[in-house]
Each structure stands twice: as C-alpha cells, then as structure tokens.
Amino acid sequence: MASDGGRKQFWKRNVARVPGSIQHVYGAQHPPFDPLLHEILKPGAKQSTTPVKLKKVSTFQEFESNTSDAWDVGDDDDELLAMATESLNTDVVMETANRVIWNHSKLQEQHKLQEERVERELQQLSDLPPAASGDNRLVKSVSESNTSSSADGGNENASVPRSQSLPQTSTIALASGITEHSTSSPPALSEREASRLDKFKQLLAGPNTNLEEELRKLSWSGIPKLVRPITWKLLSGYLPANIDRREGTLQRKRKEYFAFVEQYYDSRNEETHQDTYRQIHIDIPRMSPEALILQPKTTEIFERILFIWAIRHPASGYVQGINDLVTPFFVVFTCEYTEEEVENFDVSSLPAEVLQNIEADSFWCMSKLLDGIQDNYTFAQPGIQKKVKMLEELVSRIDEQVHRHLEQHEVKYLQFAFRWMNNLLMREVPLQCTIRLWDTYQSEPEGFSHFHLYVCAAFLVRWKKEILEEKDFQELLIFLQNLPTMHWGNEEISVLLAEAYRLKFAFADAPNHYKR
Structure with missing residues (x-):
C-alpha cells in the first residue's frame, strides 16, 4: 500500500487544475493512455466467457412469445427491455437481461474459436513448401472468408453481397430528412440491418413520428448510421415530431x-x-x-x-x-x-x-x-459529486467485494469516477463506442443523468478480476484511469448496456437503494 506522501504526490500529478474561473477536472489525461504501450495489461489475460446461470421463471415462456424471440442471437432487438418495464416484474426483466449477456458471451466465444482455427490453418499453410501450398491466393481466401463470417456475426457495418444492399434513396427517405449527400455507393447491409433501417425510414417518414412509444423503443438497441443524424435530432428534442x-x-x-x-x-x-x-x-x-x-x-x-x-x-x-x-x-x-x-x-x-x-x-x-445535466458543470460541480457518491453506494450493494477492495487500498471513487461522470465515459471507450452508447442514452428517460449511473456501475464491476488482482494504491488507480478498452466495439457496449439495464431494474425502485 502506498504511503500517505506517495498517494498525495500521485493524486497531485493526476489532478488537472485550471486557473481562474474554470473548474477543476480530476483525473483528466490527454491524450488517452494506451495500456498496451505501458504494459498495463497482464500477459495472457482473457475476458471470462462463462455463461450467466439463468434462474427459472414460470412466466418467462409467455414473455418470450410476446417479444418475438427478441433475445436470440441474430434476431431483431427492437423489443428491448427498456420498453417492457410496466408489464414485467423484476425477476422476468433480470432473467431476460441475463439471456442477452449470455448470448453475447456465447457469440464472443464462437468468434474466438473461429479465429484460433483460422490461425492454425494459416500457420499450417505457411509451413508447407511452395509447390504444396500453391500461391498466396489460398491463404488470402482463408483469411478473407474468416473476416467476412466474423463481421457478419453482429457488427453494424457487416459486409454482405451487393445483392442484399438497400435500394437507393426513396421518396419516403427524402421526405423524412434522410438524404444521400455522397456520390459513392452506400455500404452493403445484411438482411437484418436492411430490415431495421427500413423500420426507421418508415417511422421517420410518417406525418408525426411517435417518439416515446416507437422511435425510442427502436433506437435503444442502436441506430443505423444512415438515419442516425435525423434520429438524434428528434430524440434530443431539437426537431419536432411533425x-x-x-x-x-x-x-x-x-x-x-x-x-x-x-x-x-x-x-x-x-x-x-x-x-x-x-x-x-x-x-x-x-x-x-x-x-x-x-x-x-x-x-x-x-x-x-x-x-x-x-x-x-x-x-x-x-x-x-x-x-x-x-x-x-x-x-x-x-x-x-x-x-x-x-x-x-x-x-x-x-x-x-x-x-x-x-x-x-x-x-x-x-x-x-x-x-439535463447542467448541475454537473455549475460551481463546485455538485451534480458530479452527487453522482460519484451514488455510484459508490450502488457498487457497495451490487459487488461488496470490489467495493471493499477499493476501500482497503484507500482508493476514492472521486479519483477515477469523476472523469466518468464529467466526460460521460468518452475518455474511457473509443469514439464509435461512445456514439453507440449515446443511441441508448437518448432513447432512455434521463439517459445521460440517471441511466449513465448504472452504466458506470456495470463498467466498474466489469473489471472485477483485474481490480482484485491489484494490491497497491497506485497500481489500482493507474488501472482504473486507463482501462484497456481501445479495441472495444458494439458487442462490448451491448453487453455493458444489458448489464446496466439489469442493475437499473434490480435497484432503481428499491426505497433504500442508496442507504447503508
């Protein structure tokens, strides 16, 4: 454990103080730290892919039929948990969220096994003599087939044959504010992506877009790139529904x-x-x-x-x-x-x-x-300080082991979570992940203020194994301020949001939620 003097010096180095009327920003670091370059990642460390054990729920079959298998891998995610809150009890919601997480974990494990298989094949080909291996076209073919199959497993921009690409801009699209400003051809879409995009276009082209019951519900699981500009303008309240x-x-x-x-x-x-x-x-x-x-x-x-x-x-x-x-x-x-x-x-x-x-x-x-979050930026930033305190009390309830470990090594939540609240996790994940995260934030009631708290809690607990392995104040703080997320994509964000949603339903309605 670091001495008091060491902690003070470390804290002083990691607090950005701004003169004059500009408020202090704790833990800010520019540009973002790359753990790979600084050997923060443990050699051979792997993300756990153990499926979440599901608890039997007697009413789940009825719920599953009502949502049209929305939680099966590769199916439409439109009927998301966020829109079923009024008619579902907490057990059903938690059961369903766990299925989302399990499905993503299973998919991730399949991708990993596939990558390992292709690597072995490539290695075997490279070990063959030139006469046996032919030319590089075979190696290229194996590599490209793997890339194509991996990308089609859930990525928003998955590549498929041109025959499945969406038709050119229609009258409906133009009327709703969806225009093609680029002279290049639009990227090819999978059948599922094209179907989702068509749903958005039809909804946006209506005379009065139903924001609460339809657009927010459809946007929770991500917004297609082509319609994201107009959808964000509507969800933010900048444009009218008419x-x-x-x-x-x-x-x-x-x-x-x-x-x-x-x-x-x-x-x-x-x-x-x-x-x-x-x-x-x-x-x-x-x-x-x-x-x-x-x-x-x-x-x-x-x-x-x-x-x-x-x-x-x-x-x-x-x-x-x-x-x-x-x-x-x-x-x-x-x-x-x-x-x-x-x-x-x-x-x-x-x-x-x-x-x-x-x-x-x-x-x-x-x-x-x-x-919606202006108290985060008024004098002394009371909104952020309140949210950091709420995060600490929430984590103490959802994972006491992580909370006690941080307490034991005298790591204060303000030292790492201030930036999470101040920058809405933008410094912690790649930009495209932030954009995907904001799709959901804008579709959630009080997404940037209230739901963000649960995302931060899920984000912290996500690193439980790595946190518990660190036994030193300084190493813990370095890790928490520089989490290894530079290779994250939509899949990791989807899992994070599903876990945050589960936490919200487990704790948001508890009257003593934030009390010890």
Whole structure:
C-alpha cells in the first residue's frame, strides 16, 4: 500500500487544475493512455466467457412469445427491455437481461474459436513448401472468408453481397430528412440491418413520428448510421415530431445560432472573456480523435460552439469536459454528408453551407444534452459529486467485494469516477463506442443523468478480476484511469448496456437503494 506522501504526490500529478474561473477536472489525461504501450495489461489475460446461470421463471415462456424471440442471437432487438418495464416484474426483466449477456458471451466465444482455427490453418499453410501450398491466393481466401463470417456475426457495418444492399434513396427517405449527400455507393447491409433501417425510414417518414412509444423503443438497441443524424435530432428534442415543421425549424434555429455568433463571438478578445476563450483554445487540441480535431476548420467550429455556449450560460460558463460532448454530435452530423470515416476525412472539403449546418446542429443538440445535466458543470460541480457518491453506494450493494477492495487500498471513487461522470465515459471507450452508447442514452428517460449511473456501475464491476488482482494504491488507480478498452466495439457496449439495464431494474425502485 502506498504511503500517505506517495498517494498525495500521485493524486497531485493526476489532478488537472485550471486557473481562474474554470473548474477543476480530476483525473483528466490527454491524450488517452494506451495500456498496451505501458504494459498495463497482464500477459495472457482473457475476458471470462462463462455463461450467466439463468434462474427459472414460470412466466418467462409467455414473455418470450410476446417479444418475438427478441433475445436470440441474430434476431431483431427492437423489443428491448427498456420498453417492457410496466408489464414485467423484476425477476422476468433480470432473467431476460441475463439471456442477452449470455448470448453475447456465447457469440464472443464462437468468434474466438473461429479465429484460433483460422490461425492454425494459416500457420499450417505457411509451413508447407511452395509447390504444396500453391500461391498466396489460398491463404488470402482463408483469411478473407474468416473476416467476412466474423463481421457478419453482429457488427453494424457487416459486409454482405451487393445483392442484399438497400435500394437507393426513396421518396419516403427524402421526405423524412434522410438524404444521400455522397456520390459513392452506400455500404452493403445484411438482411437484418436492411430490415431495421427500413423500420426507421418508415417511422421517420410518417406525418408525426411517435417518439416515446416507437422511435425510442427502436433506437435503444442502436441506430443505423444512415438515419442516425435525423434520429438524434428528434430524440434530443431539437426537431419536432411533425414532419412538415422540421425544415422550417432547422432554418430558424440555424439562423438563430449564427445570430449569436455575430453578437457574441467578437467579445472573446475582451478582458472579461479572455480566460474562457484561452482555456477552450487549449483544450480542443487535446480532444479525440486527434486527426479530426487538429484540422484548422474543425478547431474554428469547436471554438465558436463552446464559446457561444459559455457566454449564454453564465451560471456555469465553460468547464473542462464540455468540450468532449461536442464531438459525437459533430461526427454524426458530418457523416450525413460523407461515407468516409470522419476521423480520416478532410472537413474543409465540405461546402461552407454544409459546415454551417453541421456547426449549428451540433450546438443546439449539445445544448439540449447539457440542459439535463447542467448541475454537473455549475460551481463546485455538485451534480458530479452527487453522482460519484451514488455510484459508490450502488457498487457497495451490487459487488461488496470490489467495493471493499477499493476501500482497503484507500482508493476514492472521486479519483477515477469523476472523469466518468464529467466526460460521460468518452475518455474511457473509443469514439464509435461512445456514439453507440449515446443511441441508448437518448432513447432512455434521463439517459445521460440517471441511466449513465448504472452504466458506470456495470463498467466498474466489469473489471472485477483485474481490480482484485491489484494490491497497491497506485497500481489500482493507474488501472482504473486507463482501462484497456481501445479495441472495444458494439458487442462490448451491448453487453455493458444489458448489464446496466439489469442493475437499473434490480435497484432503481428499491426505497433504500442508496442507504447503508
């Protein structure tokens, strides 16, 4: 166990203090730490794939038939747990969530076995003499067949033959605000992905989109990339449900934003606002992904968005952490105009009018998000401190062993979980995982404030084995601040969300939930 002096020095090194009116950010680190480069990962460490033992529930057969086998691997996930809460008891919900986790674990184990088999085949081929092995085409064929079968096992962007690709943009798609701005062909979709996309398109093209009963329900398990921009705008409350009012609302709100820019942005050079603008200017290059943020045009857009928001919200002003919350919106809305991965895309190649639309839409949607969690960023950030305390008490109930281990080594939840709340886990998982996470957050009631707490609890307990192996204060804190998630994808996020949902139903309605 580290001495008091060692802990103080370590804590001092890992607390980012900002002068002036900018609030402190604990545990912030830029850029994100790579455990592989610093030998944080234990050699040979593997994720447990032991299936969760399921408890028999007498009413489960009836529930299963009502949800159309929604929890079988590869089937439609539209009838998710979040929408069945009123008619199901807690045991049924927990049983079903456990099945989701077990199915994902089984799928992950199958992928792993398949990869090992192909590696053995490739190794055998490489050991053969040239005459026996033919040429590299055989090796390439084996490798490509494995890649194709693995990708089709659940990845949102799985590749399939062109014959299954979705038809070109229809009148329905155009009417709902789903447009093809790219000249390149859309990526091929699996039959299941095409079916889900069609459901979204039909729902969005209706005269009045049913947000609560249908769109949120459909979005919980992930939103197809093509319709994600318009869906996020609707779920965030930026656009109205009535399709006839959407275009007028967009034009009005975009003009309103640039009126704010014209009115306030020049004041960034005034002495009153210099500290705020300077801190924004310093923070933006530290954001992720670096290839996108370091583009001059992107930097200008982010600086305007953050400065205008800070000026219009004097109760909090700009606080480190808010800068990260712009990125998902900016990336999603940019994808509306290009098929390329945004991290490698030259944003300045887009027309000026398109960039203005992306900027204004990102500002308003970020503002809507922050409206629900603004106490996270007011003086002393009471919202975050309260949520960290709630997380500590929740973990003490769901996994006492992990909680006691942290207590025993004097690791405070504020030392690692402050950033989880301040940045909504954006510093802990890859950007695409954050976007998938936000699909669910926007479809959940109070997703960014309330449901996020359960996601953080599931996220912490997910690393139970590794946490219990660490016997030193400093090593524990290093691990918790730099978790090995750089290779995570949609599958890991789906498992995390399922576990968070199970925890929510097990504890959210308990009257003494947060009391010892």
